[in-house]
Amino acid sequence: MNRFVFLLVIAMAAAASGQDQIPAIVWPVTVDPVVQPVVQPEPAAVSKIPFDQAFVIACRQRMFAFASPMEIADVTESAGPVTIVAVFAGGSGKRETRVFDAPWVYLLEPKKPGKVEIILVPYEAKEPAGNNRQTVEITGPRPGPDPVKPVDPVEPVEPKPVEPVKEFGKLQVLIVEETEDRSQINLRKPGQLTAMLSVAVREYMKTHGLTAADGTPDFRKLDKDQDVLSPNSKQPAWLKTAWKTWQDSGAKTPFVVLSNGKRGIACPVPDSEEEFLELLKQYGGE
Amino acid sequence: MFLIDDNSPLMDEGGLEPRNWSEVPFGSIPGVSILGAEMAIIPMEAWPDLIADRQRRKATLKELWRQSRIGVWNQQETRYCHAFATAMGVAFWREQQGLPFKELSPSSIGGPVTNYQNKGWYIDGDLRQAVEVGVATTDFVPRKTWRRSDFRSGWEANAAENKVVEWAEGRPRNHIMQGTLLLNGIGYIAGLNWWGHAIWVLDLLDLNPRKRADDWTRYGTEFLNSYGREWGEDGFGVLTGERAKADSYTIVRQVKV
Numbered sequence: 360m361n362r363f364v365f366l367l368v369i370a371m372a373a374a375a376s377g378q379d380q381i382p383a384i385v386w387p388v389t390v391d392p393v394v395q396p397v398v399q400p401e402p403a404a405v406s407k408i409p410f411d412q413a414f415v416i417a418c419r420q421r422m423f424a425f426a427s428p429m430e431i432a433d434v435t436e437s438a439g440p441v442t443i444v445a446v447f448a449g450g451s452g453k454r455e456t457r458v459f460d461a462p463w464v465y466l467l468e469p470k471k472p473g474k475v476e477i478i479l480v481p482y483e484a485k486e487p488a489g490n491n492r493q494t495v496e497i498t499g500p501r502p503g504p505d506p507v508k509p510v511d512p513v514e515p516v517e518p519k520p521v522e523p524v525k526e527f528g529k530l531q532v533l534i535v536e537e538t539e540d541r542s543q544i545n546l547r548k549p550g551q552l553t554a555m556l557s558v559a560v561r562e563y564m565k566t567h568g569l570t571a572a573d574g575t576p577d578f579r580k581l582d583k584d585q586d587v588l589s590p591n592s593k594q595p596a597w598l599k600t601a602w603k604t605w606q607d608s609g610a611k612t613p614f615v616v617l618s619n620g621k622r623g624i625a626c627p628v629p630d631s632e633e634e635f636l637e638l639l640k641q642y643g644g645e
Numbered sequence: 646m647f648l649i650d651d652n653s654p655l656m657d658e659g660g661l662e663p664r665n666w667s668e669v670p671f672g673s674i675p676g677v678s679i680l681g682a683e684m685a686i687i688p689m690e691a692w693p694d695l696i697a698d699r700q701r702r703k704a705t706l707k708e709l710w711r712q713s714r715i716g717v718w719n720q721q722e723t724r725y726c727h728a729f730a731t732a733m734g735v736a737f738w739r740e741q742q743g744l745p746f747k748e749l750s751p752s753s754i755g756g757p758v759t760n761y762q763n764k765g766w767y768i769d770g771d772l773r774q775a776v777e778v779g780v781a782t783t784d785f786v787p788r789k790t791w792r793r794s795d796f797r798s799g800w801e802a803n804a805a806e807n808k809v810v811e812w813a814e815g816r817p818r819n820h821i822m823q824g825t826l827l828l829n830g831i832g833y834i835a836g837l838n839w840w841g842h843a844i845w846v847l848d849l850l851d852l853n854p855r856k857r858a859d860d861w862t863r864y865g866t867e868f869l870n871s872y873g874r875e876w877g878e879d880g881f882g883v884l885t886g887e888r889a890k891a892d893s894y895t896i897v898r899q900v901k902v
Contacts, residue, residue: 423685429694480688492690538898539683541829546687549695556699556830558708561743575745582899584811594902632702 405449410469410499413445416479417461423480423546424465431475431497433468436547440464469497527644528619529569531577533601534628536613538582544613550631555580555613557632560639567643569620571595583612619643647877648865651886657841660726660765664836664893671816674769676776680815680822680896687825689859695828696851696864706737706832706847707867707881713740717880718751719873723789724765726843728755729871730834731771733845734897735780735809737832744902751871752790753781753804763791768836768843772812772895779804779901810899818890820861824849826896827866835868835891844868844882846894852885862886 408414416424417439426432441464444456467477479491534555544552554560561578568576577597581587587594587602594602601616604625608614613628615635619642629635672679687695699705715736720729732751739747754774758766778801785800815822815833826833827849835846848867856863865883874880 423688425691427690427694429698476690478688478690538831541831542685542687542825545695545829546691549698552830553699553702553704556704556709556741558703558712561709561712571745573745576743578743579902580742581902585899585902586810587902592902632704 405495407496407498408448408467408469410472410497411446412448412450413443414448414467414495415443415457415459416465416467416477417459418463418465418479419461420481421463422465423543424477425546426467426475426477428473428475429549430470431473432470432477434477434547435466435468437464437466438462467495472497472499526619526621527642528621530564530567530617530619530639530643531569531597531601532564532579532615532617532639533598533605534580534613534615535583535602535605536580536628540612548630550634551613551628554629554632554635557635559632560635563636563639563643567639569597617642647882649882649884649888651888653888655839658724658726659841660720660724661836661838661841661843662727662765662767663838664767664769666817669769671814674773674814676811677769677772677895678811678813678898680813680826681819684825684829686821687828689821689824689861691858692824692828692849692864693851693854693858696849699828704830706827706830709740710737710847710869714746715740717869717874718788718871720751720871721789721873722763723752723755723791724763725751725755725759725789725791726871727766727768727771727836728752728758730843730845731768731775732780733869733871734832734834734895735775735807735900737845737847738897738900739807741830742900742902744900747807748783748788749780749807750783750786750788751780752788753786753796753800756786756791756793756796759791761791761793765841768834768893768895769814772809772834772897775809775897776812777808779806779808781807806901808901809897810901811897812895813898814893814895815891817892817894820890823866823889823891823894824864826894831896833891833894833896835866836893837888838892839888844870846884846891850883852883861889865889 424434424436426434439462440458440460442456442458444454446454447457474494474496476492476494536555541552564576564578568578570576579598586592588599604616605614608625615628616625617623622642629638718729720726728751731754732749736749754771758770758774781800781804785797785803787795832845832847834843836843846866846868850865850867852865853863862885865885866889867881867883869881870876
C-alpha cells in the first residue's frame with residue numbers, strides 16, 4: 360500500500376511551557392505525575408500541504424490522532440524514534456532525512472485533496488478538554504506511486520499461509536481481541552474494528568463455516584483473557600487448537616486464526632471488512 | 646423512530662431501585678472494573694464519521710440483533726426490568742462472541758435477588774447474581790415468573806453454565822463514555838432514575854447532523870426495551886438529551902464460554 364506522508368513538523372519541545380500555543384493537557388493526579396505532552400506547531404504553521412509532501416507530528420505522549428473527515432486523510436501512528444526521508448512541507452523543498460526522536464510519531468496520509476482537521480487527544484484523557492487540533496488543506500492531484508516509508512524498526516506481522524495449495528473448505532474462525540483496546544482501534548484503524556464487528560462476516564460464516572450439532576457456526580470472537588484451555592473448559596477441540604495457535608504466535612491482538620481443514624492462516628485482523636471477507640474467501644471460497 | 650427527549654414526561658415504571666451511591670460508591674464493588682481506567686474515551690469530534698461508517702456498513706449491534714435469535718423480550722406483569730436488561734446484556738455478549746444461542750431467563754436472576762417477589766431491584770445486585778450464580782435458560786426457569794415453585798430442579802447447575810465472568814461500570818451520567826461504548830460495539834445496561842426503569846442500550850445515532858459534533862443533543866441512544874414488540878418501534882426506542890444520560894450503566898465484559 361502506497362503511503363504518502365505530509366509534513367508539518369511539530370517540534371518536540373522541552374519543558375518550555377511558555378512557548379506553547381496549545382494549552383497543556385491537565386491530568387488528574389493519581390500516582391506518579393505524567394510527563395506533560397507538549398505539541399507545538401512551527402512559528403509559521405503550514406495550512407496548505409501539497410500531496411507529495413510529508414506531514415509529521417512528534418509527541419512526547421501517546422495520542423489518539425485522527426483526521427476528520429476520514430475520507431480526506433488518515434493518521435497513522437509509529438513508536439519513535441522514526442527516520443523519514445521525504446520532502447517535508449515547510450522544509451527546503453528538497454528531499455531530506457529527518458530523525459523524529461520522540462516517543463510517538465504521527466503521519467498524515469492523504470487520500471484526496473480537501474480540507475481536513477487533525478485532532479490529537481491525549482491517550483489517557485478522561486474528558487475531551489485539552490484536544491489539540493489543526494485544520495490543513497491538502498492540495499494538488501494525487502501523484503504516481505512513490506512510496507515514502509518511514510524506517511521503522513518494528514516490522515508488521517506478515518500473514519504466513521500454512522500451505523500454498525488453494526483448496527477450499529468449510530471454515531473455522533477465531534478472533535482474539537483485547538476488548539479494552541477497541542477505542543484505540545476505532546480511532547486508528549476503524550475499518551479493523553468494523554471487520555471484527557462485521558455482520559457480513561458472520562453471514563458468510565453461516566454458509567461457509569463448519570457448524571456444531573446445534574447449527575452454531577465455528578466462529579468465535581473472544582477476549583484474550585478468556586479461559587479457553589483450562590481442563591474445566593468445555594470448548595470444542597478446534598477452538599482450543601486455534602487458541603493455542605494464537606498463544607504460541609505471541610502476536611498482539613486483534614488476531615485471527617482460521618482453517619478450512621486443509622490449510623489455514625494466522626495473522627492480524629485485516630484492516631477492513633472487505634479485506635477480511637477476501638481473506639475468508641481465499642480459504643472458504645466464494 | 647420512537648423518540649424520548651427532554652420534553653417527554655417523567656415516568657416511574659417502578660422496576661429499578663436507584664443505586665444508593667452512599668452505601669455503594671462508584672468503583673467500590675469488588676471485582677468490578679471502572680470504565681475509563683482501561684478503555685479510553687473517543688472524542689465527540691470523531692463520532693459523526695464513525696457513526697456514519699458503522700451505519701453504512703451495517704456493523705452495528707442492532708444489525709447483529711437482526712441476524713440473531715435474541716428477539717424482543719416482554720417482562721409483562723413482572724417488575725423485573727432490572728433482570729431483563731441484565732440478561733439481555735448477557736445474551737448480546739454471547740452473540741458477539743459467537744457462542745451457541747441459549748434462551749436465557751431473566752427471571753432466573755430476578756427471582757433470587759428479590760427473594761422471589763415481584764418487585765424492582767438494583768442492577769448491580771442483578772449482576773452480582775449473574776456472576777455468582779449465573780443465568781439459567783428457559784428450560785429450567787420460565788422467562789417471566791417470580792414464583793420459586795416455577796424454578797425446576799437443577800436450575801442452578803444450568804445457570805452456572807452461563808455466568809458473567811467480568812463486568813464494568815461507568816461513571817454516572819458520563820455521556821461521552823456512553824457514546825464511546827456504543828461506538829465500540831459494546832452495549833450497556835442503563836438505569837434511568839427518571840423512568841424508574843432499566844433498559845439495554847445498543848446503538849448511537851446521529852439525529853441532528855447540523856449540530857456541532859460535541860453537542861450531546863445531536864445524538865440519540867437506541868435501546869431495546871423489555872415491553873415486547875408492541876412498544877415503541879418494534880420494541881425499540883431512542884433516547885436523546887438529558888434523558889439519555891444514564892444514572893448508572895454497566896457492561897458485561899466477559900461471559901463464561
